[in-house]
Amino acid sequence: MNNTETCNDEQVIIWLDLDIYNENTDYRLTVDILQEINCRVLLFNNSTTCVDHIRSIENTKIFLIISGFFAKQILADIHQLKGLHSIYIFCTNKFEHEHLCTKYRRIAGIYTDRKSLKNSIERNIHIMNKQAFTISLFDQKQKLTKVLSKESGLFLWFQILRNVLKQIDSEHSDEAKQQMINICKNYYQNDVITMKQINKFKESYKSNDAIKWYTAPTFLYRTINQALRTEDLKLMFSLRFFIVDLSIQIHRLFDEQKNTFDLLYRGQILFNEEFQKINNNIGSLISVNTFFSTTKDIEIAKRFVELESCTEEADKTGVLFYIRIDTLHSKTIIFADIEENSLIPDEKEVLFDIGSVFEIENVTYDDHSNLWKVFLVTTDKGSYHMQNYTKFMEYESQETNPAILFGSLLIDIGYTNFAKSYLEYLLETPMKYDQDLANIYHNLGRAIRAQGNFFEAKIYYEYAYEIRKTRDDKFGIARSLIGLGYIYYVLGYHDRAIEYNQQGILLLKYLLKTSDHILIGLALLNIGSVYFTNEKYDVALFYFLEQLFMHNRLFDGEHHYSISPLIEIGNVYRMKQDYKLASRYYKTALMICEKHLPSDSPLKLNTYSRIAYCFEEIRDNQLAFEIYEKILIIQKKFYSESHPNIAQIQLQMEHTRRESINKST
Structure with missing residues (x-):
């Protein structure tokens, strides 16, 4: 085996031929041509070694070139291997091997010259790259608060992302361009062809050419879409110079063209x-987490899905998207006909801006084409939900900067490591206002606190507190006092915890002219927790009840904010050995949890765990066991069977089951 180049990429070309290492000019020229398509070209002259290597490859699509001699020997063994995208028989006698095409569906063709071989592989890599996209769904029945399912959270994530990238890249500096070039050079450092493309980009790129560069078979398309699909925030921000340019050019064409399309199409192979x-999820909103490519020609869309379906695994489904343009109710959805700007005009492409939102109208199966049809319609509802979320966050924290709200959203959906890295990145960008800097520090404290590192969290809360005191930002000071008050409680400084939370309450009441606000409720909970820890249960009960009554006034009934005080009130009665009353409050908390928290939100898992523990404490082991079963179902959606979290909850279930048996004997 000889690895002609190594580089970071999502696909590899493998060539198996008995004479691959002969000193033959034709072989060398063919390798050079293949490397123009893809930097990773692996050469083999031994079928066993080649097949073993193919079996060892993970998370990479394989384009296999094979001689006629080896095709007859190994196709039956390798044809169904996962990761094998397509097979190209490269030989001198095309007719001798044509019968294999009907037997093995992943054979893309039989080729006798390197030009037709190159064109076929290049086309199929292009189609594969076009197929790569991810989606996020938003359940419109979900109440929009800061407690979101991860799915709905990621939906909003991409709604805010575009604005964040534009804000951070507002000056569109040469420094941002150079940062992008440096990242790409590092990423493709061993890829000679791509390095030439990057240098050409550096020397000749102009903002008006963004679409041409995006549609060209260069590093930009695959790198940008890889960053967006994998939610690689660091890479996204490094590429913001070009992402913003592309978005702006789509907007400009949208304004100029005044398009009147009724229907667009996209052929797609989806995992089942x-x-x-x-x-x-018919009726839900769907956001495509990349720039979304469609076509004006339904035959082109069909050709995309037909070509790709011949090469893919059985765990995928061929889909034809019908995208209806509702101009009356989708004024925020931006798209452009890029046929005249594209380097591949034959695709008649219409490109949607990043984070475009559609509503799923219907899904049907077409027996004639053997394809599923998914009917989408453009909608402004994504923008509406984003605005509602930002309004809620502005009410709760008075944060209005989209870049900082983005970090807060990451914390809310449980991406604390992600949030920490992102907020640290924001610290390196120039902030226009001290208030923004204080809010970054505050949210860093939140992210680190959620990870259980209270000493480090305290440092960042204190940074925010000092800046806010300097600016006399009374609301911000109150936030800092309550945040620090909780930290002091956890660290055991109880007198200081009560003092800080009480100061925060007084300041908010003075500032807001009301006793009802979410932050006041949080402070009441913190104070009650201090008294509970110190076994002053009557005083603790007073504060927990105050918080519960306040939330009932604020939200006019059931709300997830009531869960914590309900559990804590139950704990007070448990300590007073009034198990009947404790059970009543726990069951109310459980009912609200099941009714109002998304199934995959971190808060739901945490709440289930807390309530299950409480039922164990009052010896209601059967109900505790049932809750642990629900926790296990949720965890299995995110973890493998061997994950320690799964093992831990199974052990807890077994312990609870045995306790229940002992209680009944």
């Missing part, structure tokens, strides 16, 4: 799980 997610 992804397709079922769409099929099971």
Whole structure:
């Protein structure tokens, strides 16, 4: 085996031929041509070694070139291997091997010259790259608060992302361009062809050429879409110079063209799980987490899905998207006909801006084409939900900067490591206002506190507190006092914890002219927790009840904010040995949890765990066991069977089951 180049990429070309290492000019020229398509070209002259290597490859699509001699020997063994995208028989006698095409569906063709071989592989890599996209769904029945399912959180994530990138890249500096070039050079450092493309980009790129560069078979398309699909925030921000340019050019063409399309199309191969997610959520909103490529020509869309379906695994489904343009109710959805700007005009492409939102109208199966049809319609509802979320966050924290709200959203959906890295990145960008800097420090404290590092969290809360005191930002000071008050409680400084929380309450009441606010409720909970820890249960009960009554006034009934005080009130009665009353409050908390918290939100898992523990404490082991079963179902959606979290909850269930048996004997 000889690895002609190594580089970071999502696909590899493998060539198996008995004479591959002969001193033959034709072989060398063919390798050079293949490397123009893809930097990773692996050469083999031994079928066993080649097949073993193919079996060892993970998370990479394989384009296999094979001689006629080896095709007859190994196709039966390798044809169904996962990761094998397509097979190209490269030989001198095309007719001798044509019968294999009908037997093995992943054979893309039989080729006798390197030009036709190159064109076929290049086309299929292009189609594969076009197929790569991810989606997020938003359940419109979900109440929009800061407690979101991860799915709905990621939906809003991409709604805010575009504005964040534009804000951070507002000066569109040469420094941002150079940062992008440096990242790309590092990423493709061993890829000679791509390094030439990057240098050409550095010397000749102009903002008006963004679409041409994006549609060209260069590093930009695959790198940008890889960053967006994998939610690689660091890479996204490094590429913001070009992402913003592309978005701006789409906006400009949208304004100039005044397009009157009624219907657009996209052919797509989806993983069965992804397709079922769409099929099971008719009426929900769907956001495509990349720049979304469609076509004006339904035959082109069909050709895309037909070509790709011949090469893919059985765990995927062919889908034809019908995208209806509702101009009356989708004024925030931006798209452009890029046929005249594209380097591949034959695709008749219409490109949607990043984070475009559609509503799933229907899903049907077409027996004639053997394809599923997914009917989407453009909608402004994504923008509406984003505005509602930002309004709620502005009410709760008075944060209005989209870049900082983005970090807060990451914390809310449980991406604390991600949030920490992002907020640290923001610290390196120039902030226009001290208030923004204080809010970054405050949210860093939140992210680090959620990870259980209270000493480090305290440092960042204190940074925010000092800046806010300097600015006389009374609301910000109150936030800092309450945040620090909780930290002091956890660290055991109880007198200081009570003092800080009480100061925060007084300041908010003075500032807001009301006793009802979410932050006041949080402070009441903190104070009650201090008294509970010190076994002053009557005083603790007073504060927990105050918080519960306040939330009932604020939200006019059931709300997830009531869960914590309900559990804590139950704990007070448990300590007073009034188990009947304790059970009543726990069951109310459980009912609200099940009714109002998304199934995959971190808060739901945490709440289930807390309530299960409480039921164990009052010896209601059967109910505790049932809750642990629910925790296990949720965890299995995110973890493998061997994950320690799964093992831990199974052990807890076994312990609870045995306690229940002992209680009944």
